[in-house]
Amino acid sequence: MIQLNDVRKIYxxxxxxxxxxxxxxxxxxDGKFISIVGKSGSGKSTLLNMIGALDNxxxxxxxxxxxxxxxxxxxxxxxxxxxxxxxxxxxxYLEPQFTVMENVEMPLIIAxxxxxxxxxxxxxxxxxxxxxxxxxxxxxxxxxxxKQRVSIARALVVDPKIILADxxxxxxxxxxxxEVMDLLxxxxxxxxxxxxxxxxxDDAKKADITIEIQDGKIACIEER
Amino acid sequence: xxxxxLCKLSFKNLFYNFYxxxxxxxxxxxxxxxxxxxGGIMKTLNGDIQKNLIxxxxxxxxxxxxxxxxxQNTQEFIELMDEQGLFDTYTMSLYMGVGAFGNVAEAEDxxxxxxxxxxxxxxxxxYTPKLLQGHTWSEDCxxxxxxxxxxxTALSTDKKxxxxxxxxxxxxxxxxxxxxxxxxxxCLLEYTFFDFEGYGVDVTLYQKNLDKVDMDFFKRLEDIDxxxxxxxxxxxxxxxGSSYNYYLSAMTIKKWATGIGIFLIAVxxxxxxxxxxxxxxINISKNNYSLGMMRAIGAxxxxxxxxxxxxxxxIIFIATLIAGIIxxxxxxxxxxxxMPMMLRLIFGDIILITTPQISYxxxxxxxxxxxxxxxxxxxxxxxxxxxKPVINILQGGx
Ligand SMILES: Nc1ncnc2c1ncn2[C@@H]1O[C@H](COP(=O)(O)OP(=O)(O)OP(=O)(O)O)[C@@H](O)[C@H]1O
Ligand SMILES: [Mg+2]
Numbered sequence: 130m131i132q133l134n135d136v137r138k139i140y141x142x143x144x145x146x147x148x149x150x151x152x153x154x155x156x157x158x159d160g161k162f163i164s165i166v167g168k169s170g171s172g173k174s175t176l177l178n179m180i181g182a183l184d185n186x187x188x189x190x191x192x193x194x195x196x197x198x199x200x201x202x203x204x205x206x207x208x209x210x211x212x213x214x215x216x217x218x219x220x221x222y223l224e225p226q227f228t229v230m231e232n233v234e235m236p237l238i239i240a241x242x243x244x245x246x247x248x249x250x251x252x253x254x255x256x257x258x259x260x261x262x263x264x265x266x267x268x269x270x271x272x273x274x275x276k277q278r279v280s281i282a283r284a285l286v287v288d289p290k291i292i293l294a295d296x297x298x299x300x301x302x303x304x305x306x307x308e309v310m311d312l313l314x315x316x317x318x319x320x321x322x323x324x325x326x327x328x329x330x331d332d333a334k335k336a337d338i339t340i341e342i343q344d345g346k347i348a349c350i351e352e353r
Numbered sequence: 354x355x356x357x358x359l360c361k362l363s364f365k366n367l368f369y370n371f372y373x374x375x376x377x378x379x380x381x382x383x384x385x386x387x388x389x390x391x392g393g394i395m396k397t398l399n400g401d402i403q404k405n406l407i408x409x410x411x412x413x414x415x416x417x418x419x420x421x422x423x424x425q426n427t428q429e430f431i432e433l434m435d436e437q438g439l440f441d442t443y444t445m446s447l448y449m450g451v452g453a454f455g456n457v458a459e460a461e462d463x464x465x466x467x468x469x470x471x472x473x474x475x476x477x478x479x480y481t482p483k484l485l486q487g488h489t490w491s492e493d494c495x496x497x498x499x500x501x502x503x504x505x506t507a508l509s510t511d512k513k514x515x516x517x518x519x520x521x522x523x524x525x526x527x528x529x530x531x532x533x534x535x536x537x538x539x540c541l542l543e544y545t546f547f548d549f550e551g552y553g554v555d556v557t558l559y560q561k562n563l564d565k566v567d568m569d570f571f572k573r574l575e576d577i578d579x580x581x582x583x584x585x586x587x588x589x590x591x592x593x594g595s596s597y598n599y600y601l602s603a604m605t606i607k608k609w610a611t612g613i614g615i616f617l618i619a620v621x622x623x624x625x626x627x628x629x630x631x632x633x634x635i636n637i638s639k640n641n642y643s644l645g646m647m648r649a650i651g652a653x654x655x656x657x658x659x660x661x662x663x664x665x666x667x668i669i670f671i672a673t674l675i676a677g678i679i680x681x682x683x684x685x686x687x688x689x690x691x692m693p694m695m696l697r698l699i700f701g702d703i704i705l706i707t708t709p710q711i712s713y714x715x716x717x718x719x720x721x722x723x724x725x726x727x728x729x730x731x732x733x734x735x736x737x738x739x740x741k742p743v744i745n746i747l748q749g750g751x
Contacts, residue, residue, distance in 0.1 A: 183744040211651020226369035
C-alpha cells in the first residue's frame with residue numbers, strides 16, 4: 130500500500146511560487162489499476178513523480194509498505210526505485226544507440242544480476258511484448274509503438290510491485306495506444322499496482338480507481 | 354551494479370556513440386602528441402647536452418678563468434672549492450687594475466683580439482706572456498688606470514709605454530695609460546673592453562673526476578660565488594674555453610627549449626583540460642535523459658560517476674596510446690634530421706650531437722593530468738548533477 134500524508138510540492142520562491150501539490154492525502158491499495166486525471170498543469174505528473182521517488186516533497190510524507198521514502202538518502206532511494214518501481218514515460222527515455230535487449234536488461238544490470246539470468250528474463254519479456262524479431266536491433270530504428278513496448282518491457286523486467294505510467298499513450302496512434310492499455314490491464318491482473326496519468330477519459334475509466342486532481346488538490350476519487 | 358558490467362556498459366556506450374567518441378579521441382590525441390613530442394625534445398636536449406658537455410670537457414679540459422669582484426675573497430673562494438672537492442689541483446694568477454691578457458692555446462682566429470683591462474699578476478701561471486717593455490704589476494698599480502698591450506698592437510697603433518689608450522665600450526669612454534708591452538709571440542690577444550673595478554683571478558682548475566661534469570658542476574660554482582657569476586658572467590671566460598663556451602651555448606639552448614617546451618606543454622594541457630571540461634559538460638547535459646534514466650531505474654550516483662569516468666579513461670588510454678605510437682615513429686624517423694635542423698635554425702652553429710628520445714615521463718604526465726582532470730571535473734560536475742531530483746535530470750530542467 131502507498132500512503133501519502135499531506136504531501137506538498139512548491140516550485141519557485143516568492144511571487145513566482147507555484148503550489149504544484151497542495152496537501153495531498155491518499156491511500157493507494159496494492160494490486161489496483163489507478164488513473165489520475167486533471168487539467169494540464171494541475172499536478173498529475175508531480176504527484177506521480179513523488180510516488181515514484183523521482184522528486185522530493187516540500188513537506189508531508191510518503192510511505193510504501195511502511196517505509197518512508199520521502200526521507201531516504203539518494204542511493205537508498207535509487208535501490209528502492211530499482212527494486213520496486215517500473216516507469217513508463219510518454220517520451221520513452223530509452224538509450225537510442227543500444228539494442229532492445231540492452232535497454233530491457235539495463236535495470237537488471239544495475240541490480241547486479243548475472244548475465245545468463247538477466248538475458249533470460251529480458252528475453253521472456255521481449256517475447257511477450259512481441260518484439261522478438263527486434264531483440265538485437267537498435268532502439269532508434271523502431272517505431273513509436275515498438276519503443277513504448279520496449280520501455281514497458283524494461284519497466285517490468287525487475288518484476289516491480291508498482292508500475293508508474295505518465296501518459297504512456299501520448300505519442301502513440303490509436304492502435305498502439307490500445308495495445309498499451311491492454312498491456313497495463315494485463316499487468317494489473319498479475320497483482321501489480323499500476324498508476325496511470327492520462328488525459329484520455331476512456332482510458333481513465335478502465336481503471337479501478339480514478340483520482341481527479343485540481344490545482345494540486347484531490348478534487349474527487351471515483352472507485353468502480 | 355557489478356563493476357565488470359559497468360565497464361562493459363561504459364565501453365558499449367562509447368562504441369555506440371562512435372562519432373562523438375572519435376572526436377574526443379582525435380582531439381586528445383593531437384594534444385597528447387604535442388605534449389609527448391616536446392617532452393621528448395626536452396629530455397633529449399637535457400640528456401644530450403650533459404653527454405656532450407662531458408665529451409667536450411674530456412677533449413678540452415675543465416680549465417677556466419674567472420674575473421672576480423672585489424667583494425669576493427679569493428682565498429675563501431679557493432678554500433670553498435677545495436671543501437666541495439670540485440678539483441684536484443689548481444694554479445692561480447691574480448690580476449688587478451687594467452691589463453692585457455691572452456692565450457696562445459685558444460686563439461684560433463688571429464684577427465680577433467681580446468683586451469682584458471687587467472694587470473699581469475704577481476703569481477704567474479704558465480699563460481702569462483713575457484714582458485718586453487715597461488713595468489710589471491705591483492701593489493701600487495691597484496685601482497690605477499693602467500693597461501698592458503701586446504707588441505703587435507703597439508706597433509700597428511704606434512703606441513709606446515706611457516701613452517694614453519682611449520677607447521669606448523658600451524657607450525662608455527675609457528682612458529688608460531699604457532704601462533707595459535708584452536710579447537705577441539707568446540700570446541695572441543683578443544681585445545674586448547669593459548669597465549673593471551675588481552680584480553681577476555685566473556684559476557686553472559683540473560677536475561677530479563670527469564664523469565661528474567654536469568650542469569650541477571656549474572651551479573655549484575655559482576653557489577660558491579654568486580656575485581662572480583651574476584655580475585661578471587659574460588666576462589668569465591675559459592682559458593681552454595671550449596668547455597665553458599660550450600656550456601654557455603648549451604645552457605642557452607636548454608633554456609629556450611625548456612621554455613618553449615614548457616610553454617607549449619602548458620598550453621596543450623590547458624587545452625586538454627578545457628576541452629575535457631567542455632565535452633563532459635556537453636555530454637552530461639546532452640546525455641541527461643540517459644543519465645537521468647539510469648538514475649530512475651536505480652543507478653547510484655557513484656555508479657553514474659564511474660560510468661562517465663570509465664568512458665573517459667578508455668578515451669584517454671586510446672588517445673595516449675595512439676599519440677605515443679605517433680611520437681615514437683616520429684622520433685625513430687624524421688626527428689634525427691629535424692632536431693639538428695631546428696637547433697641550427699634557432700641557435701646557429703653549435704656542435705650538439707643529439708639522439709632523439711621518447712620521454713616516458715611526458716607520457717605519464719599526460720595520462721596523469723588527463724586522468725586527474727576527468728576524475729575531478731566529473732566529481733564536481735556530477736556531484737551537483739546527481740543531487741538534483743531525478744525528474745529534473747530526466748526532463749533536462751535546472
Ligand atoms: N520543475 C518545475 N519547476 C517549476 N514549476 C514546475 C516544475 N514542474 C512542474 N511545475 C509546475 O507545477 C505544476 C504542475 O505540473 P505537472 O507537470 O505536475 O502538471 P500535469 O498535471 O502533469 O500537467 P500536464 O497534463 O500538462 O502534463 C504546473 O503549474 C507546472 O508549471
Ligand atoms: Mg504531466
